[in-house]
Amino acid sequence: MPAKKEEVKISVGWYFIWIALIGMLTLFSVLMIWYGLKKGNVEDTNSLFKVIAGVMGIGIAVKTSMDLVKAIRGIKGPKWRYMTLVKCVKCNFKSEREFREGEYVGKKWDKPCPACGAPMIIESIYAKPPEERRSLV
Amino acid sequence: MVDFSAVMSMLAMLQQNTDDWFSWMVFMLFMVILNFYAGKLQIQVWMGQIGRALDQLNRFRLEAEREFVETASKYGKEKEKIKKALERFIGFFMMLPETIDPAGAVLKLDHIVRNREDRLNFFIKEVAPKSDDVALANLRDLLESTIALDFIFRVVRHYFVLGKKTQNMIYIAQIQMLLPEIMRMARAYRMAAEASKRGLPMGDGIGPLVALRLIGNSEVIDFGENVVGAELDIEGRRVLVLKAKGPGGEIGRPGEALKRIIESRAGNVSRIMMIDAAMKLEGEKTGEIAEGVGAAIGGIGVEKWKIEEVATKYGIPLDAFIIKEDFAEAVAAMTKEIASTANEVANRVREAILSRTSEGDFVIVVGVGNSAGIGNRLEVPGIAS
Numbered sequence: 204m205p206a207k208k209e210e211v212k213i214s215v216g217w218y219f220i221w222i223a224l225i226g227m228l229t230l231f232s233v234l235m236i237w238y239g240l241k242k243g244n245v246e247d248t249n250s251l252f253k254v255i256a257g258v259m260g261i262g263i264a265v266k267t268s269m270d271l272v273k274a275i276r277g278i279k280g281p282k283w284r285y286m287t288l289v290k291c292v293k294c295n296f297k298s299e300r301e302f303r304e305g306e307y308v309g310k311k312w313d314k315p316c317p318a319c320g321a322p323m324i325i326e327s328i329y330a331k332p333p334e335e336r337r338s339l340v
Numbered sequence: 341m342v343d344f345s346a347v348m349s350m351l352a353m354l355q356q357n358t359d360d361w362f363s364w365m366v367f368m369l370f371m372v373i374l375n376f377y378a379g380k381l382q383i384q385v386w387m388g389q390i391g392r393a394l395d396q397l398n399r400f401r402l403e404a405e406r407e408f409v410e411t412a413s414k415y416g417k418e419k420e421k422i423k424k425a426l427e428r429f430i431g432f433f434m435m436l437p438e439t440i441d442p443a444g445a446v447l448k449l450d451h452i453v454r455n456r457e458d459r460l461n462f463f464i465k466e467v468a469p470k471s472d473d474v475a476l477a478n479l480r481d482l483l484e485s486t487i488a489l490d491f492i493f494r495v496v497r498h499y500f501v502l503g504k505k506t507q508n509m510i511y512i513a514q515i516q517m518l519l520p521e522i523m524r525m526a527r528a529y530r531m532a533a534e535a536s537k538r539g540l541p542m543g544d545g546i547g548p549l550v551a552l553r554l555i556g557n558s559e560v561i562d563f564g565e566n567v568v569g570a571e572l573d574i575e576g577r578r579v580l581v582l583k584a585k586g587p588g589g590e591i592g593r594p595g596e597a598l599k600r601i602i603e604s605r606a607g608n609v610s611r612i613m614m615i616d617a618a619m620k621l622e623g624e625k626t627g628e629i630a631e632g633v634g635a636a637i638g639g640i641g642v643e644k645w646k647i648e649e650v651a652t653k654y655g656i657p658l659d660a661f662i663i664k665e666d667f668a669e670a671v672a673a674m675t676k677e678i679a680s681t682a683n684e685v686a687n688r689v690r691e692a693i694l695s696r697t698s699e700g701d702f703v704i705v706v707g708v709g710n711s712a713g714i715g716n717r718l719e720v721p722g723i724a725s
């Protein structure tokens with residue numbers, strides 16, 4: 204689809220601009236703090252203002268990059284895993300495996316129970332949510 | 341909007357260092373400009389948000405379209421032809437019947453809904469001529485998600501372009517404020533497309549899943565209207581359990597089937613029990629089970645109306661069992677917490693049958709919902725259900 208390629212290009216450009224802006228802001232903020240804390244003019248109110256502006260700038264940069272990460276993750280989408288639970292009809296042996304197309308609940312499993320040799324059926328099919336990532340963002 | 345006291349303090353500061361009056365003038369000029377252009381700035385921020393959402397909606401739409409084409413191409417037609425056909429079909433719509441004269445509106449609606457389904461089936465047969473019943477039903481569900489995603493994209497784009505043209509805050513604010521809800525729906529349809537593509541059970545399939553748990557490995561009968569069922573004996577009660585025909589993504593017409601069955605028994609049915617997924621309120625736990633009365637069936641209302649009609653005609657009590665889910669959970673692949681409620685609900689239905697009916701009674705249990713990925717019976721002989 205030619206239209207699709209175009210769309211992706213536009214959004215890649217957009218994210219590039221975004222990252223560039225964050226970089227510029229961070230650089231500017233660091234410079235501000237550095238000038239503000241430079242020896243000789245620490246007493247000055249003007250330098251205090253510079254430090255405050257720099258800290259605020261870094262704060263905004265952090266917030267924006269968090270938004271960016273969120274946006275990118277939103278596009279990729281969380282990866283769900285689809286599982287098939289097979290159960291032995293006699294001994295309650297259960298086994299969970301990756302879902303494959305063509306399987307449905309109630310279908311006879313093609314292999315017998317490894318524990319007792321009785322037939323097995325698909326007991327249920329469900330989606331497992333992606334592992335929660337415990338990080339700052 | 342500049343605070344008066346702030347102005348006073350500024351003036352006081354101005355007097356303190358008069359040599360810097362120029363920067364203060366610039367500062368105040370800036371404040372004034374900001375006051376005039378705050379609205380414009382706000383519009384730009386909102387338009388940016390809508391634009392990004394639109395970008396994502398477009399991606400969803402194109403992905404779903406591509407998945408449809410890829411899946412359909414397994415059944416005997418080239419991708420190019422399918423893509424062309426889909427492009428022409430994607431704007432497919434259904435006009436609701438006029439209700440100025442409400443008499444007979446449900447029958448008209450029923451007629452149009454059947455029309456719609458026939459057309460969708462016809463389209464799938466056209467682009468995937470070698471598909472069997474199961475593949476056809478799943479492709480149809482995938483097509484419906486694709487159509488929904490396309491429609492959402494069109495609506496948001498409409499407001500985006502309108503906002504850009506008019507720079508009118510009302511248009512832009514309307515869509516910006518609805519954006520979180522719109523994106524939630526779009527994400528749900530995107531996940532629904534994924535589930536339909538693979539033939540996975542969806543959250544809405546909990547009704548048929550409970551029915552399957554009750555049916556066990558009993559022989560099933562086809563009642564037409566894409567409804568199957570099995571007659572069980574539960575401690576002397578004759579229990580007919582109905583579900584949509586699986587394992588393709590069918591909902592069937594349980595209302596129509598129920599009506600025919602009850603009419604054929606001349607109303608000799610002592611209870612109807614219905615199991616369905618129902619919309620949860622935020623804060624409620626997913627998979628919470630609730631019991632009540634009435635016809636537990638969603639959709640456009642035709643099937644519900646039929647069930648209520650026939651139940652009222654013969655005075656048959658209606659019991660409802662619902663499993664709480666939100667919209668996204670209902671259309672996306674069934675999660676473990678929903679699937680794991682099936683046994684509990686089946687037990688509750690059994691208990692209800694035992695306590696509310698007596699021996700020799702005829703009871704109908706309907707597992708309402710989409711039967712994708714859920715078979716009609718356990719395909720293994722010789723196990724107790």
Ligand SMILES: [Zn+2]
Pocket residue numbers: 291292293294295296316317318319320321
């Ligand atoms: Zn076993």
